[in-house]
Amino acid sequence: MPRLFFRDDELAKPMALNTSLNQLVRLVGGPVSGLLVAAVGLVGALVVDGLSFVVEFVVLLAIRPPYDVRPQLERTSVLREAADGMRVAWADPVLRVVLLVVALVAAFVLPVTSLCVPLLARTHGWTAMQTGLVVGASVAGGLLVTLTVARLGTWQRPGFVAGLGCLLASAGIAVLALSPTVWTAATAGLVQGIGVGIFTSHLAPLFVQSTPRSHLTRLQSLLSLAQTIPLIPSTNLLAALNPHHALTLSATTTTLAALALLHLQPTPLRFPEHKLR
Template structure:
């Protein structure tokens, strides 16, 4: 529980800081804002596999402690620099690079920690609790960031972020993994990083799980962040309606994760994950074909239920199926698959909207999600896997 508190505090600090960073960058126009976001994403993607290999080699806890300590010092230095210099583009880009580099090492280590802290049977509850808390924080992070930036500026947001890093650092000093896991034989670090890819895509359960995750990142996440606002503008529903659709998705997702927190997994994780992608696809179809805001909200709620079932079962399935010697590397591959799919499909779908309109693109996403979900159901190893159900 202490680990969860530390993670949620860290997520809250990041949500506030990312808003402040984006807001500061937007002052210089879209090109600079996009460059700052790319400065975060590019080093993260390039270094993720190395970050996972380092975490498996030297221990996830040490990587997390080093990352929090580095970001604590960096955030304090950034606050001083912003106080005296303001927020010139070069400072914002350098900040993005620093965040991206640390994330490349931090995210695989953080993703593997629940497996090191709880037994496999408790993973669905533990990850769902973290997910529910993260959803609440994401919903409140933007407004809180806006208030903070208005009161204390970018420098103030950096100080708040430093405080959250300090808190998480203290938590990591206290929390120690309960389960001793074996280490893989050491080779060259790049060879170890590549071995994470080999293991991930040669494993009978991990391989379809990763493809499902990539499909969700490529065809589901952009619906919420990119296509809902574009659809609302096309249909002249207004910003408020777009917010209600996204809010309905959040309600459905949080409701499912809380059910899993209370009762544990709802059934075979692979079967439910693939079925949930189909359900989310149906919700996207309802959204795309809706002639009214009410119908779109219903679609958003269905999407949230499907997304909630998927997230609550695919994450513990991947973590529990990963070999104990490759926990962080498999998490690195998972984040990499999501990041690459999201980066690529945001650009593709945005271009398609300009060519065909938002409705057609939303329907295309729905068809793809249903198709990928049905493909997942056809995978015997994924469909029949009973990881986490031994106690049932």
């Protein structure tokens, strides 16, 4: 989708803006949904939800992307195309590292706010409002970074900067594991959110720009799988551990992901030509 509207050298800002909007929805979606249910009930909320998809459908029918990025290749079997996508991803040193790092970060960073923070709050006896403060600080940190990137753009070495962001996120998670008070935990959550924001806002454009146009859809699917499949075993593992140990494990694995990105050799990004419709 991004390549339908922007050239490859313009991707960083719009993708960061898209991430900012997603984080803004995470921040305000819960309270707005609660108000909606209170106003019109569950059935009314479901009706509004269904109508929102109709609006999206109409918008998708109405928009006319300026670029045509469809691959000029003949289609083969689904299994053969999937295998070809995995072959391309594994053969490319940048894509291989990016996919492995995304899988590691998704497995041990995504559960921090959704699983580890509530378990940590129960251990310390924090209230729901105090727990929300920690989670909100993390979301706010990521939102601050992505809005900044949307305005100013990314740094010249996105892989290296993404590694620094990953390292900052691991430091925030480590402090969170040792936090004795809500305010310390909220500060750690803010640091973690800033690190994750730096990581995602720099790694996403790097992935898209490093992907051959002919394999973009297949590699995007691999990226989605890398973000979801590892969550199944990691969530069960972290849930079985003490919250402090779970956060320590998350910080350690995030550090390993950061080191992999910091050692990634700078590779000239591919900017395939876009054809105007």
